[in-house]
Amino acid sequence: MLLHDYLGDTVRRYPGNVALVAGQERVTYRDLDSRAHRLAAGLYSRGVRRGDRVAIYLDNGVAAVVAWYAALRVGAVFMLINPLTKRDKLAFVLNDARASVLITRQILLSEAIDAVRSAASVRFVIIAGEHARREPDERYISWAAAESDATIGDPGTIDLDLASIIYTSGSTGEPKGVMLTHLNMTTAATSVSTYLDLRTDDKIFCALQLSFDYGLYQVLLAVRLGATVVIEKSFAFPVTALEVMARERVTVLPGVPTMFALLTEVSSLSRFDLSPLRLITNTAAALSERQIRELRALFPQATLFSMYGLTECKRVTYLPPEQLDMRPTSVGRGMPNTEVWLVNDAGERLPNGQTGELVVRGSHVMRGYWEKPEATAERLRPGPYPGEVVLHSGDIFRTDAEGYLYFVARKDDIIKTRGEKVSPREVENTIHALDGVSEVAVTGVPDPILGQAIKAFIVLREGYQYAERDVIRYCLAHLENFMAPKVVEFVTRLPMTNTGKINKKALEGVVSGAGPRTI
C-alpha cells in the first residue's frame, strides 16, 4: 500500500464526497484527484522522477494538498515547509534536501526568490494562484503552465520508498529532515484512524499547519476514508474559526493546548451550535487538568483524546477516553500496532512504575534523518531483535502500575511553545548575528497560553544598546514567528557551569524571581 493509494481508492468509492473545504472553495475527491493528476503529468514532463524532492512552501489550502499528491504520483518525495519560514532557513532546507522543485505562491515569493537564488538544485518554481507580476527568470512558471493533460506511467514506487521528508528542530540548531517511507505513513494513518474510530461522514476542522505532521495527517486520515477536511489558514481569529466550525457542522476538532486556551477564552462560545462535534484530539503538549475540565464542560457531547507523538514516528500513544477521569494527565499507552517501553540510562528496560526514556517500536518509525548518520544513530538504536532498530524518543516519561505513561521532561533543552518544537540554539544563533551581541542564552519559561514562552538573555558589547522590541523584531524577520522571544532581558553576564557552559538551570532560577541584575 502506498500513501496515495488511499486517494485512488477513495476516488473510486466516493468520487463526489467533498474532500476539502477551504474558504469559499469546496473540492470533491474527483476534483482533487484530477488536479493532482494534471500537476503530476506536468512535473513528469519537466523531468521530475522517482525519489526527487518536491518542496511545498504554501499556506494551508487546496494547492498544498494537490501538490503533495502530484509529487507522490510521480514517485517523488514531498516536503511541506512552514509558510512562516524565512529566506535563510528556506535556502538551508532546499539545499540540504537538494530539492528539484519548489511550489509556492506570489505572496511568499519575496522570501522564495532569495532562497532559490542560492539553491542550485531547484530546477523550477511553480507559483500557485493568481499572479500578475513579472517573474525573475524562466525557472518561475505559473501553476497553469505547470499542468499537463498527458498520461503518465507507474513510476514503480514501493512502500519502502520515501514519501515525505519533514524538517524538525534539532538540539544542535540545524534543522533535520525526518525521512518517512510510504510504509511509515500508512502504518501511522491506519493506527490513528483505528483508535479514533474515524468515519467517512466525519468533517475534520484543521487549523493546524499542514507542514506540521499533526495537520498533514488530518488530510491523510480523511482521504483514507473519504471524509471531509475543513482547512483554515490559522487560528488567529478564534471567533471566525467557530463560525466556520458551526457552518460546516464539523465533527472532529484536532488541536494543541494553545489553540484550546484561545478557544475557551471566547466568551460568546455558547452562541455557536457545535452540537455535531463528537471528537476532540490533543497532542504536541499535555492539557492541564483545568483545561480538560473546561473542554469537557464546554463540549459535553464530544469525546476527548489525549495523545503523544513525535515527527520521527508520527504518533505513539493515546489515552482511551474512558480512562480520562481516572488518569487525566496521562497520554495513555501504545497505539495499535506499536510497542513502547521505558529504558534507563544504561538502556535497560524498566518495569511499570519507573521513570525513563520512552522507546518506540513499529513500522511507523522513520527511516532516519536525511543525510545525518550520526544524529540518526543517536535516535535509532539496535532493539531487542536482531537486525532491527527502535526509536529512542528523547522524552522522559514515568509509568503507573498499569503502564500508562505520564510525560516528565525532555532529555535535551528543546522548548515546546504553542505545540511547536523550538531549538534554543537556533534562536541563539540568530540573535548572535545581531551586531553588538556578545553572549546570548535562550530558555523556555512557563506561559498560560503558549505552554512555554521563549525568553532570551543577552549580554551586549560596550557601546551597543537595544530595546527588547528591537531584538524581537529582528528575530521575527529571520525566524518563524513562533521562534521569536516573547521576553528579552539584557544582563551584564551569563551564569556559567564549572565546565564553562552557560548554566541554563541558573537562568531558570532567575526567571523564577531572583531578578535580572543579580547574575
Added chain:
Amino acid sequence: MSEIKRQIRAYVLDNFLMGGDRERLRDSDSFLEHRILDSTGFIELVTYLEQTFGVRIEDHELVQENLDSIDNIEAYLLRKLPASL
C-alpha cells in the same frame, strides 16, 4: 494619511517589521497573509489598540474585517470611536 493610520503603521513597523519589508507594507495588506502577525501578534495588537484608542474590543469584533490591515483597523476604529475623531 489619517492620524489613525499613521499611528497604526508606526506601531506595526516599530514592533514587527524590518528592512525592505517596512517600505513594502501597504495600508490594504493583510497582516495574516503577509505573515506579519500571527495569533500572538494579534493579541498584542488588540492590547495596543485598546490602550491607545481607549476602546474595548469585544470578542465578536476580533475578526479579520476589523483587524487584519491598516485600512480595516482604521475603518473599525472610526465606527467605534465617537464622531469627534
